[in-house]
Amino acid sequence: MAEAALPHNVAAIYEPSLFGTYSKKVGMWLFLLSDSLTFGALLYAYSYGRISTPNWPTPFHSGSIVNATIMTAFLLTSSLTMVLAVSAAARGNEKTRRLWLLATMACGAGFIVLHAREWSTLIAEGLRLPIFPAVPHQDIASEFVNVSKAVPQFAATFFGLTGMHMLHVTLGVVYLGVIALRRKFIPILLVLWLVAWLATPAYSPFHYGAHVLLIAALVCSLILWLKPKIYDAADVEVAGLYWHFVDLVWMFIFPLVYLMSTKII
Amino acid sequence: MDAFQQAIEERVAEQHRHHSVTPFFWVWGTLLVLTAIEVYLGYQNMEPKRMLTMLMGLSFVKATLIIGYFMHMKYEVSRMKWLTMCSLVFCLVMMMVFFPDAFRILSLGER
Numbered sequence: 393m394a395e396a397a398l399p400h401n402v403a404a405i406y407e408p409s410l411f412g413t414y415s416k417k418v419g420m421w422l423f424l425l426s427d428s429l430t431f432g433a434l435l436y437a438y439s440y441g442r443i444s445t446p447n448w449p450t451p452f453h454s455g456s457i458v459n460a461t462i463m464t465a466f467l468l469t470s471s472l473t474m475v476l477a478v479s480a481a482a483r484g485n486e487k488t489r490r491l492w493l494l495a496t497m498a499c500g501a502g503f504i505v506l507h508a509r510e511w512s513t514l515i516a517e518g519l520r521l522p523i524f525p526a527v528p529h530q531d532i533a534s535e536f537v538n539v540s541k542a543v544p545q546f547a548a549t550f551f552g553l554t555g556m557h558m559l560h561v562t563l564g565v566v567y568l569g570v571i572a573l574r575r576k577f578i579p580i581l582l583v584l585w586l587v588a589w590l591a592t593p594a595y596s597p598f599h600y601g602a603h604v605l606l607i608a609a610l611v612c613s614l615i616l617w618l619k620p621k622i623y624d625a626a627d628v629e630v631a632g633l634y635w636h637f638v639d640l641v642w643m644f645i646f647p648l649v650y651l652m653s654t655k656i657i
Numbered sequence: 658m659d660a661f662q663q664a665i666e667e668r669v670a671e672q673h674r675h676h677s678v679t680p681f682f683w684v685w686g687t688l689l690v691l692t693a694i695e696v697y698l699g700y701q702n703m704e705p706k707r708m709l710t711m712l713m714g715l716s717f718v719k720a721t722l723i724i725g726y727f728m729h730m731k732y733e734v735s736r737m738k739w740l741t742m743c744s745l746v747f748c749l750v751m752m753m754v755f756f757p758d759a760f761r762i763l764s765l766g767e768r
Contacts, residue, residue, distance in 0.1 A: 412734035414665040421737075425745050432749045436756075443759040457696065464692050471727050472685040479678050626666040629729075636727045643719045646692075647712035651699030 420630045424637045427560075431641045434553045435648060441545040442652065449539045449546050450653045451519070456510060460650045463506045464642065467561075470499030471639045474568075474632045481628040489628060493572035496635065500565040507558050508598055511551075515597070519547050525595040550649060557645055559604065560638050566608045571623045571631045575616050581609040672732060684726045691715050 411418050442448050452460075477492035516527060518537030540547050569577040588602035695715050698708060725731040730738055 409665055411737040411740075413669055413737065416666075417669070418737075421741055425741060428745055429748055429752075432752055436752050440755055440759045443756065444762040446763065457699065461692065461696050465689065468685060468688050468692070471723065472681060475681045475727055476678060479676070624666070626669065629669070633728055636723055639727070640720055640723045643716050643723065644713075647695050647699070647716055648709075651695055651712055652705065652709060654699045 414626060416626055416630050417633070420633045424633060427637065428641075431553075431556070431644075434549075434556060435644055438549040438553055438648060441549050445543055445545060447543065448653070449543055451536060451539055452650055452653050456514075457650060457654055459506055459510050460646055463503050464646050466499045466503040466506070467639045467642050470496045470503070471636050473499060474635045478625075478629050478632045481625040484625075490572050493568050493628070497565050497568050497572070500561055500568070500635075504558060504561055504565070507554070507561075511554075512596060512598070519550070521547055521551055524597055527595050553645060553649060557638070557641055560641070562604060563608065564635050564638050566605075566612065567631055567634060570612050570616065571627055574623070575620075578609055578613050578616070581605055581612065585609060676732070681726060684722050688719055688722060691719050 409415075473492050473495040477489050477496060480488035480492055514536060515524065519540055520527070520536075566577075566581065569581065573580070582605075585602055585605035588598060588605060592599040592602065695712055698711055698715075701708070724742075730742075
């Protein structure tokens with residue numbers, strides 16, 4: 393394509409931005425709007441099942457609620473640290489920016505660990521999907537085994553909704569890791585993949601789910617190799633939008649899935 | 658990246674430099690308090706529809722705070738605010754078309 397020749401010392405005239413901001417940010421907003429509809433559909437599916445099933449189970453004991461409340465606190469705190477990272481990036485304070493990004497990742501990782509622990513407990517107690525491998529020595533008289541048989545929509549919508557959210561949080565941590573550490577993050581990601589893969593038993597869904605980290609490492613390596621760059625304040629802000637969105641979605645999942653299914657003794 | 662995008666990015670960063678971080682701490686505290694209220698409500702033995710209304714009401718307040726302050730929507734131009742939020746709310750409300758069917762299933766076989 394022919395290059396247009398512009399004379400020097402002439403102020404360029406551009407069409408003003410429709411949304412008053414840079415296109416990367418508008419692009420992220422458009423992605424988040426479409427992703428909201430994905431989560432909206434999942435939340436509506438859960439609500440549909442809840443309304444149309446008279447004997448909807450309320451199996452969450454206080455242990456699960458305390459766990460989910462701590463997870464919520466982790467996500468809310470991670471949003472605060474993310475805002476502080478954006479603020480530090482705008483002020484050009486590189487070291488502080490990286491520290492706040494790492495703090496955000498730590499909170500996100502804490503959320504994932506707690507969530508994975510909760511999933512593992514529920515699966516061990518009998519709440520499962522037909523595609524999950526059989527758990528050895530499982531108590532077939534467990535309360536959750538009955539829940540899975542009597543109301544299969546509960547396990548399907550629960551694992552579908554929370555699993556989709558957990559995937560988003562995991563990818564968010566990877567995204568922030570790339571912004572904060574760039575190429576240095578790839579070996580860390582590979583170590584995390586190996587630990588998650590080898591430390592989980594073969595019947596756990598996380599044994600196979602861990603491969604998301606391997607795929608993420610490959611995709612990130614490709615991006616960082618093809619388009620190496622120093623991520624600036626705008627990149628941190630755009631990553632922050634994604635992170636806050638993940639937090640936002642949890643604000644609806646927590647009351648709808650957990651609090652509406654609390655076991656009151 | 659072209660000069661125009663760079664100029665806008667610099668202007669947005671300049672806006673962030675002028676924002677104090679104190680309101681974000683207030684928002685974070687409010688979100689934690691609202692979460693505590695939600696957990697308290699979760700343990701009240703009330704009718705599911707009433708509980709759902711109260712919990713979703715609190716969730717919408719939390720969502721507004723997150724979008725407004727943490728996602729900086731409060732500081733965007735009004736065209737951005739209205740176009741994004743109205744289109745999102747419209748699409749989500751349209752999905753509610755399935756709910757009458759869920760209520761219909763409950764009363765199946767009663768006649």
